[in-house]
Amino acid sequence: MFKIKHVFILSFTVIALSIAGCKSRFEKIRLSNDVAKKYQEAIKLYNKKDYSKALILFEDLSQKYRGRTEAEDLNYYYAYTLFRLKDYTTARYQFKYFADTYPTSKNAEECRYMGAYCYYLDSPEYTLDQENTYKAIDALQLFINLYPKSERVAQASQYITDLRAKLELKAYTNARLYYDLGGYDISNYKSSVISLKNAEIDFPDIKYAEEMDLLIIKSQYAYAKNSFPYRQEDRYTEAIGYANEFIENHPESKYLEEAKTLKTECENGIASAKELMTLEANQIAKYKAMVEKDNSKDTSANIKNKTPNP
Secondary structure: OHHHHHHHHHHHHHHHHHHHHHHHHHHHHHHOOOHHHHHHHHHHHHHOOOHHHHHHHHHHHHHHOOOOOOHHHHHHHHHHHHHHOOOHHHHHHHHHHHHHHOOOOOOHHHHHHHHHHHHHHOOOOOOOOOHHHHHHHHHHHHHHHHOOOOOOHHHHHHHHHHHHHHHHHHHHHHHHHHHHOHHHOOHHHHHHHHHHHHHHHHOOOOOOHHHHHHHHHHHHHHHHHOOOHHHHHHHHHHHHHHHHHHHHHOOOOOOHHHHHHHHHHHHHHHHHHHHHHHHHHHHHHHHHHHHHHHHHHHHHHHHHHHOOOO
């Protein structure tokens, strides 16, 4: 029993010393002024996928190799180490730095592409701010413009398509939100129309075109329906115009009947608004006539009361 325990303790001590020895070796290399040895160790660590330790050495070497011939390869590995660690913000900067600094390098095209790809990976969910999405599209398009014959162009183009789809979805959902909030303030319905039309200008080939065109009719219809009667005719008429455009542009749409129904509702709305306006006008006329009649009686009575006795 004692021997087993002794062997266990001895084994544990050997392992601990080995680990300590490895750590000590790395620390010695990190603190060393032998840049060549440090560079070789950084490459070894990178190839072993120990990117955290490799990064420490590459960051130190990047200052010492500045202006030297070896700096090109060093910066290449440095950028990829950051990429492997999923620090896409810093990696894209380093990839771009490499492409700008070494434009004739055999790795320049690759690094230009990887910088754009990092932007793509940093593009957030469609519900969040899309600044990086726009930057990713610009970076990918720049790559295509600089290297139109590259084998990476097809993939870059697909990434742009994916990113634009995200922007389209955000534009559609933002406009839809205005419509959904319309019940709280009818001006939201008008904002929905404006937002939808702007989205279609920004994205002429948007895949949600039919849904958006129908939502424009529904938004304008709701805007008219919830307006004061004297505003309704003009606003219903505008909705009818949108309905006619939908019928003409989407003759095979699954929403066609709904668009036609909305058009009919708008026409009925105009008739009802005119009826109501006529009724109100008649009531106002009757009220004015009654007031004038009462005023006439009061005037006659006043004249009679003021007549002097003979």
